[in-house]
Amino acid sequence: MAPLTPSVDESEGIQRVLGIEGTAWAASAAVYEVDADEVTIESDPYQPESGGIHPREAAEHMSEAVPSVVETVLETARDRAADDEDRGPDDAPIDAVAFSRGPGLGPCLRIVGTAARAVAQRFDVPLVGVNHMVAHLEVGRHYSGFDRPVCLNASGANAHVLAYRNGRYRVLGETMDTGVGNALDKFTRHVGWSHPGGPKVEDHAKRGEYVDLPYVVKGMDFSFSGIMSAAKDEYDSGTPVEDVCRGLEETVFAMLTEVSERALSLTGREELVLGGGVGQNERLQGMLREMCAQRGAELSVPENRFLRDNAGMIAVLGAKMAAAGDTLAIEDSAVDSDFRPDEVAVSWRAGEPEPAPAAATRVETGETAEQRGAEATVSVEGDRVVKRRIPRSYRHPALDERLRRERTRIEARLTSEARRCGVPTPLVLDVDTAESTIVFQRVGDRDLDAGLTAERARAVGRHLATIHDAGFVHGDPTTRNVRVGSSEGNTNRVFLIDFGLGYHTGHEEDHAMDLHVFAQSLTGTADEADRLQAAAEDAYRATSQRGETVLDRLRAVEGRGRYR
Numbered sequence: 001m002a003p004l005t006p007s008v009d010e011s012e013g014i015q016r017v018l019g020i021e022g023t024a025w026a027a028s029a030a031v032y033e034v035d036a037d038e039v040t041i042e043s044d045p046y047q048p049e050s051g052g053i054h055p056r057e058a059a060e061h062m063s064e065a066v067p068s069v070v071e072t073v074l075e076t077a078r079d080r081a082a083d084d085e086d087r088g089p090d091d092a093p094i095d096a097v098a099f100s101r102g103p104g105l106g107p108c109l110r111i112v113g114t115a116a117r118a119v120a121q122r123f124d125v126p127l128v129g130v131n132h133m134v135a136h137l138e139v140g141r142h143y144s145g146f147d148r149p150v151c152l153n154a155s156g157a158n159a160h161v162l163a164y165r166n167g168r169y170r171v172l173g174e175t176m177d178t179g180v181g182n183a184l185d186k187f188t189r190h191v192g193w194s195h196p197g198g199p200k201v202e203d204h205a206k207r208g209e210y211v212d213l214p215y216v217v218k219g220m221d222f223s224f225s226g227i228m229s230a231a232k233d234e235y236d237s238g239t240p241v242e243d244v245c246r247g248l249e250e251t252v253f254a255m256l257t258e259v260s261e262r263a264l265s266l267t268g269r270e271e272l273v274l275g276g277g278v279g280q281n282e283r284l285q286g287m288l289r290e291m292c293a294q295r296g297a298e299l300s301v302p303e304n305r306f307l308r309d310n311a312g313m314i315a316v317l318g319a320k321m322a323a324a325g326d327t328l329a330i331e332d333s334a335v336d337s338d339f340r341p342d343e344v345a346v347s348w349r350a351g352e353p354e355p356a357p358a359a360a361t362r363v364e365t366g367e368t369a370e371q372r373g374a375e376a377t378v379s380v381e382g383d384r385v386v387k388r389r390i391p392r393s394y395r396h397p398a399l400d401e402r403l404r405r406e407r408t409r410i411e412a413r414l415t416s417e418a419r420r421c422g423v424p425t426p427l428v429l430d431v432d433t434a435e436s437t438i439v440f441q442r443v444g445d446r447d448l449d450a451g452l453t454a455e456r457a458r459a460v461g462r463h464l465a466t467i468h469d470a471g472f473v474h475g476d477p478t479t480r481n482v483r484v485g486s487s488e489g490n491t492n493r494v495f496l497i498d499f500g501l502g503y504h505t506g507h508e509e510d511h512a513m514d515l516h517v518f519a520q521s522l523t524g525t526a527d528e529a530d531r532l533q534a535a536a537e538d539a540y541r542a543t544s545q546r547g548e549t550v551l552d553r554l555r556a557v558e559g560r561g562r563y564r
């Protein structure tokens with residue numbers, strides 16, 4: 001086990017770190033100068049002759065290219081070391097070797113691991129095993145100077161929204177199928193373009209007209225498979241490829257921007273950091289910038305050389321880990337191709353104070369108030385609440401209009417339908433679809449996240465079971481979309497609100513997703529997330545006609561948020 005408190009001796013000794021990356025396509029090495037905060041990166045990309053990345057070819061590339069990029073940056077390290085006052089000619093030019101331990105392609109990772117062990121042994125310096133996804137976001141945090149940002153990772157094989165809490169990076173939302181870059185690359189392969197496709201999509205989209213494609217967001221999770229098959233069908237039916245590319249960018253990046261905004265809203269944070277190769281896309285950056293500006297949040301986008309796969313991010317995080325004493329014995333340094341970011345014990349941030357959750361102070365007393373959720377502006381007027389979905393200027397106007405109308409219509413309908421099945425929801429007093437406005441009865445006096453108890457979590461489990469048995473899902477049952485009253489014992493007063501992402505479905509997969517969204521929102525906002533989730537699940541099992549089947553499916557969904 002790595003110690004969780006930085007050892008002063010070791011941290012003083014970490015001046016220069018060698019990083020090695022090679023999870024998929026980038027054979028890359030870097031040296032990071034801690035005091036000067038300077039990174040030198042040397043990369044040699046693998047470019048498939050046809051099709052996508054072939055694991056065996058990629059590994060062959062790594063075995064040729066990794067040793068040479070490592071030697072190149074070691075030369076740089078030696079030059080620097082010659083100027084160090086406290087380093088003699090026989091001393092090692094570096095103080096640690098950090099390598100990408102996963103996730104990634106197994107055959108590539110093993111070559112990187114072998115190279116890293118060899119260099120560490122040659123210089124007799126500590127070895128640091130870095131999680132590639134955490135490196136994508138830590139390098140952004142490093143250069144942003146932000147303290148507690150929400151992080152959007154938009155890379156080839158992954159896509160997720162994370163935030164640090166209680167010693168880990170928590171996954172608030174992620175793709176339910178492929179990574180975002182892989183999705184774009186699959187479309188461009190279909191069109192016959194060479195790998196990587198992302199930059200070509202960006203280029204063609206600039207000359208295209210928007211076309212409608214399926215938009216799939218569930219809470220803060222999302223999926224790309226439906227959009228990708230629709231995009232292929234559009235292309236096959238003769239729609240100009242520029243238009244399909246534009247539709248793809250507008251749809252996929254609006255989804256990523258929306259879930260980022262939801263994560264900011266849920267966690268009450270005001271800083272967003274972007275990471276990953278798709279983060280180089282200017283349209284994505286523009287949407288995020290606009291969304292952040294509108295809610296008064298700050299966005300930080302690292303330089304392109306730190307967004308795409310690179311060893312600089314491995315060296316920068318490696319230095320922090322080495323300073324915290326978070327190093328690996330050679331015999332424990334096996335690579336892990338499924339290494340999830342939330343498995344990492346964040347040693348280098350140990351001892352940071354935990355701020356009070358944003359919700360703790362949010363108990364409403366006034367007669368009138370206005371607040372801005374992730375989607376809508378909600379104003380309280382006495383015993384009524386007016387919810388208006390205001391235009392989101394980061395989205396293409398056609399998509400924006402479509403989403404606001406659809407969600408308004410569905411929210412009004414499902415709020416009433418749930419009520420008819422006996423689930424407490426606010427009365428719908430008026431609906432204006434053209435203006436995307438609904439007037440509700442005011443219910444509860446706080447959101448669930450400001451009044452979480454096991455009894456209330458159980459009520460949520462019961463309510464979800466009831467609507468599922470009636471044939472629909474909520475779509476976004478987070479702790480902010482449940483209203484509770486002041487009398488803690490009275491669980492009848494646990495109201496579900498905000499059904500705008502709901503839909504009719506009998507699929508147990510969709511039912512399981514509702515429970516998954518609730519679990520993720522607990523992880524993001526509550527200290528006793530596991531206990532509360534267990535309470536919700538127990539009640540769900542006891543209420544639902546298909547409780548066991550849905551909970552089995554939930555376990556499968558949880559296991560699937562792994563890297564493919």
Ligand SMILES: C[C@@H](O)[C@H](NC(=O)OP(=O)(O)OC[C@H]1O[C@@H](n2cnc3c(N)ncnc32)[C@H](O)[C@@H]1O)C(=O)O
Pocket residue numbers: 023024025103104105132133136154155156157158179180181182184185196197198199201202276277278279280281282307308309
């Ligand atoms: C596990 C690791 O191997 C993997 N790395 C990875 O996917 O490489 P990365 O450099 O983060 O991202 C590459 C992806 O980024 C896309 N991409 C690059 N430039 C782009 C652009 N301008 N617009 C859209 N996509 C772009 C490429 O098409 C490709 O799918 C990951 O981080 O998921």
Ligand SMILES: Nc1ncnc2c1ncn2[C@@H]1O[C@H](COP(=O)(O)OP(=O)(O)OP(=O)(O)O)[C@@H](O)[C@H]1O
Pocket residue numbers: 262265266371372373374375376377378385387426440441442443444446447480481483497498500
């Ligand atoms: N009927 C209601 N009674 C009392 N408060 C309400 C009601 N509807 C909404 N609110 C308050 O307004 C907040 C935002 O509402 P809602 O979740 O519907 O909007 P939203 O923009 O979709 O939010 P998000 O997307 O962040 O969940 C809720 O968290 C709740 O505090």
Ligand SMILES: [Fe+2]
Pocket residue numbers: 132136155156276277308309
């Ligand atoms: Fe990556």
